[in-house]
Amino acid sequence: MENLKIRPEGKVWQDGVSKSITFIVTKDCQLACKYCYLVGKNSKERMSFETAKSAVDYILSHESQFTEASVVWDFIGGEPFLEVDLIDRICDYIKIEMYRRNHHWFGSYRFSLTTNGINYDTPKVQDFIKKNKNHLSVGLTIDGTKVKHDLNRIYKKSGKGSYEDVVRNIPLWMSQFPFEGTKVTISSEDIPYIAESVLHIYSLGIHQVNINCVFEDVWKEGDDKLFERQLVSLADSIIDNDLYKDYSCSFFSEHIGKPQNPIDENQNWCGAGQMLAIDANGIFYPCTRFAQYSLREKKAWTIGNIHDGIDQNRLRPFLTLDRCTQSKPECISCEVSRGCAWCQGENYDAAETPTAYQRATAICKMHKARVRANNYYWNKLYRKLELEGLREEFEKNKPKSKDLIC
């Protein structure tokens, strides 16, 4: 019998036991992606080293507030690599300070960035990568085929698509981070390109595609049907061409689409409040989505700053949020609710009062379509494996990870 090795679904380093600390180093970016949620993006605000240093000092000197076993120091933008010198300096400072203070994170830390890939091969970026290689993960965003990618990811100044400039750097990136996946975000206009885009990303040598629909209320009449058709077509290609053995796409997961018990499965989905985000002015947020530049309707939701520290009272709503308290009765009794995600920031932005406790459900019909396609995927895959006599083998080797959060 052929030995069936299945590529596991995406795993996040130290997921669940690590603190994620995000520095919003710049709001500038070379691109002006059409779906970008950073509504207040500008090229002026960049973090100073002094601000980052004060944030690091505050965090490391309050070890009792940060008891997680590990830490991910995350740098986002805009495009973070536009500030590679600054990031390099901050990372050096973090390493030195964790060591000097004998901090429990010194043995268990990681730096993380997600880049648009445009200046990935520049000497400065490459030097930074080499220097921090053992403690670094770099994600790279590509949306799919040239047509799909260039539909959204266009240069701010020229309006030209960025596909060629990104794809050129993929071999280098894959050689340095062979286990990284790429993140794809689906909005209404992207639906017709989903199947070909995922297959295209696989063909570039990227084995893992983390893909999700935006949470915002962008969906048009009929989008769900179109979406389902795309996913069924993708499922056919993955299964018929045996791609499931070596590639994964987060749309298909065995765990989703079941009802959830309101007592045992009452956890919050989103990690807001468990994370900490810091902006250029040294203001703390429960997640970057609560910073002003990410919000359409509401004002920033701050939880402190580098001078006064974290206001623990402001964290309490996030740390006690559960699924049922923020959900409508139809979501609590929903037959397919497992895997139906939400974003606390979008909940807040879309809510009728300034609260994080009103779950936004614009994604409802898309999730239901995903569940139908997902059922199709697993039924088809299991049927095929049974016919090939490989089902038992598959059950033994199948991935055990959970859905990616945020």
Added chain:
Amino acid sequence: MLQYLIILLDDTSTSFCHYECTKVNRKLISLENLREGIFFAMEENMMIQFVYPDYNLPQEYEDVIESIDHSKIKPASCCDNADVVILNSLDETSDFQFQEGIPYVLRIDKENLFSYRQEVRDIIEKVARLNVVITDIDSFTDDDFTTYKEFLSESVGQLIDLYTKGMTPQFNLLTDRMMLHEMNNCNAGHETLTLAPDGNFYVCPAFYYASPCDGKEISLADVCKKGFSVGSLEKGLDVKNKHLYKIDYAPICRICDAFQCKRCAWLNRKTTLEVNTPSRQQCVVAHIERNASRMLLEGFRKKGFYLPEQEIKEIDYLDPFEIKRKR
């Protein structure tokens, strides 16, 4: 379900709770709004509580007020025929003629409470019921918690002595929890609503007096544009996300047994930005009271006063947030 309508008769109506009345200029509710408010309460089957300012109202107002069953909340400085009298500071209590059978509310900040403990306790002996409302709970520090605990345990001793002598005063911070078997919170937004002189409804008077644009609270800035109102006499009630005022939708409070706690939606909003989530200060203060009530109950039992149905368990936390986090 809505049960009580609080009608602020004037912009300078006395505060009776945690908030400050921030308006300094008198502005009476219009007679028309007063009549409409009463009509609304009758339709909704709500009991009305009128909150008075510190001057006598024109007779035509009193005539309208007397047209419906109600209670009157009045400041001590102008409190004829009051059902509840508000003392806005300890100064107002010297030479004050307390009347029998009337509940008194003393609004006091922590500094005065801690500095004049004896003076506060003296009032307990003079009235049928004293409600102490601490006006700056949100600023309590760990040292304040310790002092508060001391104050309450001294008061436990005093109450046991008084009851032994045959007096039966009620003191909200200690005797309420002892008599309760379930939550008895303020329930603003769920059972109680406020009608302000501007003709708008608010969850409670605090939301009317709140100045959302003080510049410190940037998260409230969008509230600034619309204000905190939850409807008007003209357009009707419109309490958005009203379920969040119910205990079932308060993840920390629903596992709590500090039944006497006000669970103040306003303090929640102010400190945590969510009306359903209390601050640590509110929880710890309420638990110090709960535990002191437990001491009082034990003390009463030793003296042979028997409350057979009541039990207040020993617990090892002061903030149910910690319990919720462990689950």
